[in-house]
Amino acid sequence: MMIKFSAPLWAASVLLLAGCAAPAPKQPPVLVQTPPRIVVVADPKLTELLAYQASLRLMTPSELVKAQLELARADHAPHNTIRRAMLQATLRTPGDLARAQTLLDAITQASSDEAKLLAPLAQVLSGQYADLRRQDEVVEKLNGQLREAQRRNDQLNEKLEALKNIERSLSVRPAAGAPK
Structure with missing residues (x-):
């Protein structure tokens, strides 16, 4: 004897059999190590100095002369000394890179709190200026x-x-000896 199954009954029996099947083995979760996050709180003076460096590259020669005059009137605070060094390096007349490195060396050797904060930037810039001097x-x-x-x-x-x-x-x- 043959039993006829209707489509809904057929689907239900397939689902019932699927539920009896052995579950797939669970794989342990893969642990991914992420590097530790380093949060750097940028000092406003550092941010301002980096922006100043970027702006120097866009200045025309007359704007550079104007900036040089403004810095000549500024005090000798460490951030202004770094600005002077950046400007000297941008002008690139003979001896400017050496003068810029001298200015930066004064920052790295100073003991004030502001100078200590700016010393790593001064060291990086001094290294770049040394490379530029070697290239020159x-x-x-x-x-x-x-x-x-x-x-x-x-x-x-x-x-x-x-x-x-x-x-x-x-x-x-x-x-x-040829005939004349």
Whole structure:
């Protein structure tokens, strides 16, 4: 004898059998280690100095001169000293990077609370300025080598032209022993 199942009865029996099936084994949760969070509370003076550094890059030469005049009138507080160093490094006339490093060295050696707060920034800037000085020295050395190579090239071209002139003068003269 054959039993006919209706569609709802069929679906119910499938669900009932599915419920009897063994549950999937639970996997232990994967533990992910996250690095510890470091919260840095930025000092307003540091934030202002970083903004000042960014603004220097956008200034025109006349604006840089105006900023230099304003800083000359400012007091010698550590944050103004760092501003002076940043401005010196931006001007990049001969000796400016060395002067900027000297200003920053005074901050790293000072004992005031503000100087101690700004000392890490002064150390980073001083390191960058030292790198820039080394790069400038390499560029100057390469420029000297290029000038010397150009000078030698000019001398060789002069000698070559002199030899060409001698060759031309020889070809114009009649050969020796030729009938006249």
